[in-house]
Amino acid sequence: MNSVIELLQSHRSIRKFKPVPLTSEQTEAIIVSAQMASTSSNVQAFSIVGVTDPQTKHTLAGLAGNQAYVEQCGLFLVFCADLHRIQAAVEMQQQPFHQNTESLLVATIDAALAAQNAAIAAESMELGICYIGGIRNNPEEVSQALNLPQLVYPVFGMCVGVPDQEPSLRPRFAQQAVYHENAYDSSKTRSSIDAYDEVTSEYYKQRSQGKINTTWSQGIADKYRQPVRAHIRPFLEARGFRLE
Known part of the structure; x- marks a missing residue:
């Protein structure tokens, strides 16, 4: 065991934060750490929108299912899969831009890898984090609130801030299960x-x-009793992503 492994194995989602903003140094450390995550072929097909404006946080909290901690946290990050910048680079070279489901997967995975780096960086500074998948409840409205261009979609949000609770560790599957x-x-x-x-x-x-x-299995059965966020595919297609 070392300090990094101990940090990784002590992760807990924090859903109550003290009203303390992050310092510019903390924010920069988190973002730079996110940027250093692995990325497929160096495409870096992700962007991060940091939200500190109270009204915008209030709007996003409502769109994400009225999750109060989106408003309470010192910094709310929205991790986006971003092919907009890739398209611009290709067009600058006067080449045709071809994208498909693989391109969408690459951008989504890049965003997820960057986010986990950000989470670890935040927790190493004794900050707490909580992923917010509810940002996909109303992805079009979120995109409008954040002025996201075509070929960019919000994958999830992340609350970051000074913890105001000490929740217990949630048990995971035994290692032999995974x-x-x-x-x-x-x-x-x-x-x-x-x-x-x-x-x-x-x-x-x-x-x-x-x-x-x-x-756990009862909760999973309830969750998948019906299609989950069936609006995502038409939303992605409307944003210019090709699912082929």
Whole structure:
């Protein structure tokens, strides 16, 4: 074990923040760290919008499902998959710009890798973070609020700030459930879920003082009972992304 591994293994999502803005030095360290994440073929197909304006944060909080911590955090970051800049570079070289589903995947993955670097940088400075996937609840309205051009879409948000809570660590699957040597072993899938359901059942009971009696698989079944954010594909197509 070393300090980096200890930091990674102590991650918790923070959903309550003190009303303290980040310093310019903290923000710069987070963004520069995000930029140093791995990127496919050096395309760097992502952009980050940092939001500190109270009214814009209020708007985004509402669009993301009325999540109050979007307003409370010192800095709200929106990580965007960005082919707009790629298109501009190609056109500057007077070449045709071809994009497809692979291009969208590359941009989305680049944004995710950059975000995780940002999260680790923030936590190394004793700040807290929370990813906000709810930013995709109303992606067109979010895009308008942030003035995102065509071929840019908001992948997720991230609250960053000084923590005002000490939540417990959320249990994860046992390592043998997610790590396969040499080939995927599907024979252990159901037993891994059963074991994790026992762990999460106890976790939810303790976390809610006995008010919540559920398991991981029950929550997943509820989530995927119907299509999740089915509006995303038409939104992406309207933003100029080609899903082919």
